[in-house]
Amino acid sequence: MCNNLNTQKHRKEPEVLPTRPEFHRVERRLEITVLHSSSQRHKQGVLLKTAISSVYFGQIHTNACILFDEGAHNSFITEALARELEVKRTGTDTIQLAAFGDKKDWILHLKTATINLISDRKECIPINVLIVPTIATPISTRLQHTAALLPYISKLKLAHPVTARENFRISLLIGADHYWDIIEDEVIRGKGPTAVKSKIGYVLSGPVGADEKKSNHVLNVITSRANKASSLERSLFLENLVIIPPTDVSEKLDNLNTYQQTSIDYSVNQYTASLPWENDHEPLPFQLLRS
Structure with a gap:
């Protein structure tokens, strides 16, 4: 395992990212209360x-x-x-x-x-x-x-x-x-x-x-209004919004096919898979020097 850690590859789970940017979206519902009252009197x-x-x-x-x-x-x-x-x-x-x-x-x-x-x-x-x-x-x-x-x-x-x-x-x-x-x-x-x-x-x-x-018929509609604190929270939320750029799907599919062909073996009714590594990653530090 130590020899594997000394190689110039970094372990990472395989994934395919969407072609559109991802937005962390928060739904805010407006609270509405409707009150209806009716009265009748004899004049x-x-x-x-x-x-x-x-x-x-x-x-x-x-x-x-x-x-x-x-x-x-x-x-x-x-x-x-x-x-x-x-x-x-x-x-x-x-x-x-x-x-x-x-x-x-x-x-x-x-x-x-x-x-x-x-x-x-x-x-x-x-x-x-x-x-x-x-x-x-x-x-x-x-x-x-x-x-x-x-x-x-x-x-x-x-x-x-x-x-x-x-x-x-x-x-x-x-x-x-x-x-x-x-x-x-x-x-x-x-x-x-x-x-x-x-x-x-x-x-x-x-x-x-x-x-x-x-x-007499009275219809009251009560809605919640955003205060200054919630407005500030929304501004900070928009500033910290993370947008993930799109990734080339064909490249990811090629990497997945290569991994399946070179890192997965079938023997005695079972599959054996090597750990996936990310390409073009910077060399990892030598573990002996860090120990």
Whole structure:
């Protein structure tokens, strides 16, 4: 064995390399989590005390869209309705006004007037009003249609009858100064809004049973994002990527055939193979000098 080690050949196992470069490839999978949630709730609305009634000033009559609000000190009329009735100013009044979220109080000087409300019994009820540009944003009448179908309400004469209007634009607000001149004592309760009798019909207010189902669907997709550490790791991986150059296959096949012909013997039903050696290798150091 020592004589073999002193020869100018280096032991190596025979192999055939591919014709294409080899890449050490690392697969990185993007982690994705999908979360889906669904909920359904019944939307419930609230009716305000609204009505439609005839009002007049002098010889001019028209219908007013009324909102009853006992939380307001005064009653108000819009400039549009005041122009339609051609009301005459009776004086001015000063009020202090503060809006929600506003840290400052506003002092307004408003014109005053007096109009008349006509009851179901043709009674004339005088209403002292302050004239303002607008009272509130339009109110949807959808809940009014729903409430009118309830059994305990369907047979009542309502102050706000069901109409084809989709929006209710308030032109007259009756506050606490005239609220009890119109509202009476009879109250009807049921599974829905409360009906209160007034001189112009029953006024409805309160929550209305759920008339609309609303579904919410939420789809959340969570993906992992590469941080700075993983980006640096990828850069180092690419820098250290080893590419093995292609090798001539014919040369390797010739070496393999030569080895099979010269180094493999068959005798007594068995094969005997010599150790393979790599050609054109530098001389190995003399083992006696290294021992």
